Amino acid sequence: MAAIKAERKLCLHPARPRRHILKGACRKLLCSDARWCRDEKIPLCKAAKMYRVHGGDGHVVTSQRHSKVRQLPTPLRASVLKVGALQVPKKQDTSNVVQVARGLISLTSRSCPTVAGLNAQVMKETDELLHQKVSSGEAPGVISVVLRHGVLAHMDSYGYADLERQVPMRPDTIVRLYSMTKCIVSVALGICLEEGLVQLDDPVYKFVPEFAEVQVKSEDGNVMPANKPVTVLQLLTHTSGIGYGPMLGDEPECEAEERFLALIQRASLGRTSPNDVRAVRSLEHWCQELAKIPLQHQPGAQWLYSYSHDVVGRIIEVATGRNLDAFLAERITQPLGMVDTGFEIPRSKWHRTAAMYRFHEDGEFKQRLVRIDAPSVEANEWIVGNASPILSGGGSVDSMTGGMVSTAADYARFCLMLLRKGELDGTRILTSETVDLLCSNQLPTASGREDTWAFGTPGVGFGPVGSVSVKHPALEEALRPGEYGWGGMAGTAWTNDPDEDMVLLSFSLVAFDLSTEEVLRAGVRKAIAAFKQ
Structure with a gap:
């Protein structure tokens, strides 16, 4: 998908840095190590970081703690994956494929790469590469899922979801979605479009009045009124000019990040000290405060990754009269049978909850994984009673938490x-026309220019659910026109490729790392090519 590849291009494992710069108001560097910059004069920002990863199977591996880890086969609860009607290639063994009608495929079922048109040997080699990442200590555990032509073509889980508790990684492991929450919120906005509750050209101030008089603060420090209202479409395509603050408790690396710091701290108080008078305790209050912070560029002027989808979440609340979590559950997650997806984790599911890790420098160029979430059910930031009261549709509004969790x-x-x-399994969420809108490049409409690209990368467009690869002479070879998808800060990623009738999904637990997604993606493309030969 254009989205994932664009971010993969910009945000890599520290061991293999590349020099790519986002052309934003602050020229944000999208790289896991912000020291790598091709122009030292450009101020560095981590504000727009995104990530993805994938992987695994079940054998003895060596973790970064140098202990022997045996990943045992673990039966899932009632968790099943349902896919649409299946077109099985002729003259192939279909004995292991559950198909047609309701299209039930259990995640404990045997995957069928050959029936799905993937070379089994290449996928086995891909698994071995992913397992090596766990063995070498680059990730505690990985999950990869490939669906093609309605077949479970590949499903692999390997390593640990929680090193400290030695919880094995499984397909029903609950992980943090962070920015992959945006995709679900965009679908919810699509429902509002269909019901006439919202229009793409509506000004944001129609739903959040505080956005009626937003200011713009340029890189040279000048402050001026916005030359036009921010629209709903500009929020959905990250052309609003809002921008992002520092993530995961990092210090701001430029003024454009620093301007969000007070709001991040106040949002954190809403979770940790809700009785503090400075605390922000609701999405409504957070959006009111966000509107006071100057935009980084004029609305529609360029693409800049931002808090925009958090504002979209508030628009959904105002338009529907429902809290965001209730509306998403009623119209999306419950109808789709997404039983473990929500804004917080019940204590009864703690045994399936993944930890979250991050690379920290330990001496000269030496990296080690460090856990960054609380290791106990009493203190963990996503458990019911501890979670943020701000329903972040964009992924994160405080110094640590935000967004939804899922499996x-x-x-x-x-x-x-x-x-x-x-539509899935007889349940229709959106019309096909709305899906086409959400999953296609909307940057020309949002910006009024044909040359507006996500990350400043030609061929990488953007739609409400994520980045979209667009046919262009400069489109990277690894990207395919028409594919779309997105990822999240905790090493999660997905890609849909309509031409290949394929879904790629991968979860890892390491912040700011995309290298595992690179391995899976390259392996699947190679497996398709090898099968055709």
């Missing part, structure tokens, strides 16, 4: 719904 089993169903043009 590979759940999110695969969401991806399949989009691939099947808004």
